[in-house]
Amino acid sequence: MRHAVDPRQGRLFDPSDGIIPPLGRKRIEDGWQAIFRHSLLQLMPVRQLGKHCDPAVGRPTKERYPVAGLLFLQEMNNWTTAEAVDAYLFRTDVPYALNLEPGSDEMCDRTLERDRALFIDDELAAKVMDAVTGQLIEHLQLAIDRQRLDSTHTFSHMGRFGRTRLMGVAIERFLTQVQRHHEADYTALPAKLRQRSAPSPARLFAVTGPSAEDRDRTRQHVADDLQGLIERFADHAGRRERSRYKTRVTIFAQPCEIVDDRVQVRAKAGGSCRQNPSDPDATYDAHKGPGYQVQLSETCSEDNDVQRIVATLPQTAASPDAEALAEVLRDSEKNDRWPDSMLADTSFGATRRCEWRRRRVSRWCVRWRARKEKLTPRPRPRRPRRCPRGRL
Structure with a gap:
């Protein structure tokens, strides 16, 4: 039976009072735990996960919001399944972030793996990240009019075969x-x-x-x-x-x-070839090695206290940067995070700076090439030739 409690619902008494000391409570309220509990936990895809459970018949499931939130925290902290379950059972700040009473619930590895499989099958990870990114931009009041685009290489966990x-x-x-x-x-x-x-x-x-x-x-x-x-x-x-x-x-x-x-x-097979039979999507980059690459668009406004990644595009390692620009802009337009200006390397269209202006109907890209100033050599003063002893 489906079991979910809206985290926006208030409580008459806070169950963490008397369990978390005042100093620890202050650190939690000033840290990521309070932000996650009050702003991000409500964004978890509970309705999509709940469709796999009967709404009225059967034993109640684990509370859906904490389970989905724990899966998000697992990815955020790069935890294994065992580490995520240990944090759920033994740490005090994690139940606070998940809106749970400390020590009131338990979970095993198999339960988390089952819900993780549902998360993957329904392709909910990208939707959650987009929702969390939008909420953080609104919560932190970040300016997204100025962004910068660059790629980072991610190595594959599989070995590279010749x-x-x-x-x-x-x-x-x-x-x-x-x-x-x-x-x-x-x-x-x-x-x-x-x-x-x-x-x-x-x-x-x-x-x-x-x-x-x-x-x-x-x-x-x-x-x-x-x-x-x-x-x-x-x-x-x-x-x-x-x-x-x-x-x-x-x-x-x-x-x-x-x-x-x-x-x-062939003498050279190129970078688009497979590197391991067990990793079909990993390719090879001549400068960075085997694996993948991710295009990241990040805010770079001077008005922001912190900067935030607003768009990501996973690619194979052999994908050229020049083809990523249109995809990143399409993703920004879809999520209403269109920048007024974006900085990128010359590989993204052979420009140093790309400016996008938006009107009611159309949006277009205007590119400026850096002017190559002709360098004129400065005349060097002619010095008289003298020997080390001062004689001509």
């Missing part, structure tokens, strides 16, 4: 699945291919030879094996629709190409 190991691990995992579900098809494969994929992924192709020719030869063998498996199971009704098979096709197509009916491994 092309040889990436294709080798793809073969090993695909054959493991074939052996599990279609043993007859696995037995029909060549014995040498099965033997090459038998070692664990950590030892697969660990010894390839000291020279570049040996490494190229091994990479070519792996590419031929992968291409042979793709063609062999292309018409297999039980395999071609599985995600593992489609992943193998993607991993093969990115670094390899077919030239005169032969597999040819």
Whole structure:
């Protein structure tokens, strides 16, 4: 049964009186806990989470506002599930921020993970962050007319594989699945291919030879094996629709190409290739490495006591900055956070400064290029040539 208590509803008696000492109470009221309790907790998507529960039948669920608020605090503090549950059970300031009576409720890891899965399935994270950002801008009275745009790199938690190991691990995992579900098809494969994929992924192709020719030869063998498996199971009704098979096709197509009916491994595959079979969205940036990047638009007005990120755009590491400008502006327009001026690097459209002016009907971007002043060398005074001893 759905159970939710509106945090805007007042209490006759504060349950934290007598539990939190006066000095601690003052610090909590001056900290993030009071802001979250009185301004942000009411923004949690309780109605969307509550649709998974019956409104009148069954055992009452955990109070929806504290659970959704705890998920938000978990992301804000980068807690694990166990750390978030410990904070819920043992810390005094967290129940205060969640509008709970200290020591009146309990929670296990499984409950939090279940609600977190609902949060992810319903795609509520972006909506909550937009609502919280708007509330903080209004609460802090921030000026958003002047913003700056820049990107930051985020590393992937998965390891980065080279092309040889990436294709080798793809073969090993695909054959493991074939052996599990279609043993007859696995037995029909060549014995040498099965033997090459038998070692664990950590030892697969660990010894390839000291020279570049040996490494190229091994990479070519792996590419031929992968291409042979793709063609062999292309018409297999039980395999071609599985995600593992489609992943193998993607991993093969990115670094390899077919030239005169032969597999040819490209000398450079580019940054848009996969770095790990388990992380399909991570790509490679030549300057920053594998992972992702996030475009951040932040206020930079001198009238603000603090600055706030007002727009974010997640991208792969290989995405160019020049294509992000329109997406960030579209997000700002959608959330009514359109800036009058925005500062960005030259990679965002080859300009030092971009100004946006808004009218009733249309909004457009006017770009100014920095004027390149011609530098004229200053004439150097001619000094007479003299020897160190003062003689001509």
